[in-house]
Amino acid sequence: MEKEFQALEKAFHQTLDTIKQVKDLEGVKTQFLGKKGKLTGMMKQLKDLSNEKKAEIGKKINQLKGEFQSSIQEKSNALKKTEFQLKMENEWIDITINPYESDSGSIHPISLVQQRLEDIFVAMGFRVLDGPHIETEYYNFEALNIPSYHPARDMQDTFYFEDGHLLRTHTSPIQIRGMETVKPPFRIVGPGKVFRCERTDASHDSCFHQFEGMMVDRNISVAHLNYFMKTMLAEIFESEVEVRLRPGYFPFVEPGFELDMLCLLCKGKGCKFCKQVGWIELIGCGMVHPNVLRSGNIDPVEFSGFAFGLGIDRLAMMKYDITDIRPLHGGNLNFSRLFSVS
Ligand code: DAH
Secondary structure, X not given: OHHHHHHHHHHHHHHHHHOOOHHHHHHHHHHHHOOOOHHHHHHHHHHHOOHHHHHHHHHHHHHHHHHHHXXXXXXXXXXXXXXXXXXXXXXXXXXXXXXXXXXXXXXXXXXXXXXXXXXHHHHOOOEEOOOOOEEOHXXXXXXXXXXXXXXXXXXXXXXXXOOOOEEOOOOOHHHHHHHHHOOOOEEEEEEEEXXXXXXXXXXXXXXXXXXXXXXXXXXXXXXXXXXXXXXXXXXHHOXXXXXXXXXXXXXXXXXXXXXXXXXXXXXXXXXXXXXXXXXXXXXXXXXXXHHHHHHOOOOOOOOEEEEEEEEHHHHHHHHHOOOOOHHHHOOOHHHHHOOOXX
């Protein structure tokens, strides 16, 4: 019996030595201490022994049982400790890293201004429409009262595709597409990218952004146009604004205007910001030309309307005091982050 004990003890320690993970200790427990385990097996043999032997061997078995249990417990503690240490080594976080220098994104200043404009006009009952960047000559020029012989086409030179399509030069085609989908009376706005064959400098780029608007109803006058433009500018610049209308020529409106805003910095005295003029030229606008309404199958006798188009880039530059248009389109994340609102 003594030999059996020794062999069992040896087998137990050998098995225990092979265990590398806490979860595998359960198996050792069952193998040696479980109901069908080796030690229990030996207990069962006790019944065949004399009382004296029974007491002696029984004591030994209990002693072994205690020894096995504490060895397993010890091993479990040691393994838990190393597993914890390993986890700490692998899963550490550096709490000295500055979270503000992380690579999280931010909304681009042009998008910020565009979204703000959309919200302002939606609140005033306008619908936001979209249009394609690649247009036909019909939508970009003809339907807007700019026939192929018209000199206004020269002012908006663009990139043409071999099949006659072109990159839209303004967001005004959204007016035409809008009239095809919504029936008067309506109020629509359409933001988006536009393209021109321009030489790039601090205030020009071959791709920029415009925001178009059109309101058609019965008895619409310049007073409506004035009211909506003033309201929009006051919201964008978060202050009262003064505006003036100068005659301006755009083939798709009659009369057409350039809308200027009194310089918010010098209040008209003249400063660096307004290039000493006192006023800032912001919006092309006017009363929708009857020919344009006809292109949209709208009777110009029954309905009238106003339309406007403004440069979002220019507005963003004014709002955020950006002096060069190029970084706005440069894709440098550090630049965009300067205007982040979150
Ligand atoms: N499409 C014109 C441009 O890009 C801007 C413009 C002027 C839009 C007058 C309008 C408008 O809707 O009525 O220069």
